Amino acid sequence: MSAASEKVHQIEDYQKKGETEGQNFAEGIGESAQKDMGKVAVIISFMAIVLLVVFFYGLNQNLSNLATEVKDLQGVRGQVETLNTQMTTVDNRLVELEKLPIRTRNIIMDGMIDEMTQKANYISQQLTPEEQAKLAQVQDLLKDVQSGLQK
Numbered sequence: 001m002s003a004a005s006e007k008v009h010q011i012e013d014y015q016k017k018g019e020t021e022g023q024n025f026a027e028g029i030g031e032s033a034q035k036d037m038g039k040v041a042v043i044i045s046f047m048a049i050v051l052l053v054v055f056f057y058g059l060n061q062n063l064s065n066l067a068t069e070v071k072d073l074q075g076v077r078g079q080v081e082t083l084n085t086q087m088t089t090v091d092n093r094l095v096e097l098e099k100l101p102i103r104t105r106n107i108i109m110d111g112m113i114d115e116m117t118q119k120a121n122y123i124s125q126q127l128t129p130e131e132q133a134k135l136a137q138v139q140d141l142l143k144d145v146q147s148g149l150q151k
Contacts, residue, residue: 106149113146 117139124135 110146110149113142113149117142117146 120135120139120142124132124139127135
């Protein structure tokens with residue numbers, strides 16, 4: 001009888017069969033692992049793209065806000081220049097106002113000297129020629145004082 005009819009199997013048959021099954025099993029694991037790694041790579045790539053979009057959007061918003069702030073800053077600079085011009089005008093007016101009491105005093109003194117000159121003219125008509133000469137000197141002095149006040 002032969003070994004095939006007696007259902008006797010030799011160890012060599014099992015060893016050959018085990019080696020081919022092991023190789024097939026290893027090839028199957030390698031292929032499925034490659035497919036799984038491909039899926040992982042696609043997911044990681046997609047997540048990287050999503051993160052890039054999020055970062056780009058955030059950076060774009062920050063740059064937009066920065067541009068708006070720069071424009072606002074330029075507007076503020078213009079307003080500061082306008083305020084500087086207005087302050088210069090106000091300072092000049094204050095200097096003029098500080099001079100007003102002196103001008104007012106000079107105007108009042110000028111009016112008083114005019115009044116004194118008119119009175120001296122009236123008095124000179126009633127005086128003697130010698131007294132008129134002395135009064136003329138007084139009138140000249142009053143005119144000098146008046147011209148000094150008008151400067």
